[in-house]
Amino acid sequence: MNPDLADRLAPFRAETLGRGIxxxxxxxxxxxxxxxxxxVTGGDGPxxxxxxxxxxxxxxxxxxxxPLLATLDxxxxxxxxxxxxxxPDGRxxxxxxxxxxxYGGTAGEVVHIPEGTPVEERNTRCPHVFGEEGDGFDATDALALHEQFPQEELRLAPDVSLPHHFLAPSPEPGGETITLPGHPRARDLAEVWHETCGGIVVDGPLRIGGYAFHECTETDPVADAAADAEEARRHRGDSAELPAPGxxxxxxxxxxxxxGREGSTLHWVVPRQDLPEHRFDRAHASFFWNPWPPEPPRGSVPKRRGAPRTP
Incomplete structure (x- = not known):
């Protein structure tokens, strides 16, 4: 890691040691x-x-x-x-x-287009975003959300990331969760990171790499999303096995x-082995929402993890 980025963790180190960890x-x-x-959508980065x-x-x-959210170089x-x-190239x-x-279904997808590939303008097939006459679906809420999708240039800010989660699946059959193996003070460390990271990391809407988090992070959202991908595979009756969540x-x-989606996050996750092969067909997008008030907008499904924020 770039030493300058590592040096940015000094406030975290000082706070944890000050608490007696x-x-x-x-x-x-x-x-x-x-x-x-x-x-980020401002600043002077490339x-x-x-x-x-x-x-x-x-x-x-x-x-x-x-619908398309972002195109990256x-x-x-x-x-x-x-x-x-x-x-190394392309978009x-x-x-x-x-x-x-x-049933663990994905909330998104990923496509890589190699440099120099001829392209043509296209559209998505999602009827509840663009609407289709006679489809019988009330797209009012979805259309209002899609109209808010950002339309701006994205600039790079190098950053540093530590885990926000502190629990892991139990190795015992039927077990629930345990403290992250090898890190007996994981809960305390994650709490300090949560409290100090605002002065360390860059505030921006889209993050590439690092550790995933959302408003109720206890277990790793990447492992949770991978488990969703496996659930979706089984529901489809697909016989091709996926890599383990880790x-x-x-x-x-x-x-x-x-x-209308305050407190929500989308994570795109991918098997680590797929990246060197430049394949993204197994990428999975997981949506997390911690709504307040707790009643979600019309047509949505109650979330499975987390709890509503307290006022």
């Missing part, structure tokens, strides 16, 4: 730090992509179901900045929609902030 526990936690890229814009795809790529997102082995397209899904990584996180 043993130095060896603190250093083991800091050793988990990962580089990440926060993409432009690495954009929110929105026309959807341009190769002729042989199927129409995506979800892979060459402008090197591994030393993101911690990810992204393709990475993130699709998604902030809505709960059934073998997935965060590709991107959108901290949504749309009116």
């Amino acid at each position: 043993p130095p060896e526990d603190v250093e083991r936690w800091i050793a988990l730090a990962r580089p990440s890229a926060t993409l 432009v690495v992509g954009r929110f929105g814009g026309p959807l341009m795809l190769p002729a042989d790529t199927p129409d995506p179901w979800f 892979c060459a402008a997102l090197p591994e030393e900045t993101t911690g990810l082995r992204l393709p 990475l397209l993130l699709f998604g929609f902030p809505e709960m899904t059934y 073998e997935w990584t965060l590709l991107a996180q959108w901290d949504i902030g749309l009116t």
Whole structure:
């Protein structure tokens, strides 16, 4: 990791030691730090992509179901900045929609277009975003959300990331969760990170790489999303096995902030082994929402994790 980014963790280290957390526990936690890229819509960093814009795809790529959120320049997102082995060139397209899904289904998809590939302007197949006459679906809420999707350039801010979660699945059959193995003070360390990270990390709407988080992070959202992908595979009757949850990584996180989806997050996760192969067909997008007031908008499905915020 870039030493300058590691130095930014000094406030976290000082606060943890000041609370009496043993130095060896603190250093083991800091050793988990990962580089990440926060993409912002202002500042003077290099432009690495954009929110929105026309959807341009190769002729042989199927129409995506979800609307386009962002297009990223892979060459402008090197591994030393993101911690990810992204393709060395071309564009990475993130699709998604902030809505709960059934049976672990994905809330988005990812497409990589190699440099120099001919493309044509396309549209999505999602009727509840653009509406279709006679489809019988009330798209009022969905249309209001889609109209708020950002349409701006995205600039790069190198960042640093530590875990927000402190629990892991139990190794015992039928067990629930345990403290992260090897980190007996994980809950305390995650709490200090939650309290100090606002003065350390960059505030931006889209994050590439690093650790995933949302408003109720206790277990790793990446592992949770990977478990959802496995549930969806079984529900489809797909015989192709997926890697274990611990073998997935965060590709991107959108901290949504749309009116009607306050407190929500989209995570795109991918099997780590797929990145060097430049394949994204197994990518899975997981939507988390912690609504307040607790009643979600019309047509949505109650969330499965977390709890409503208290006023």
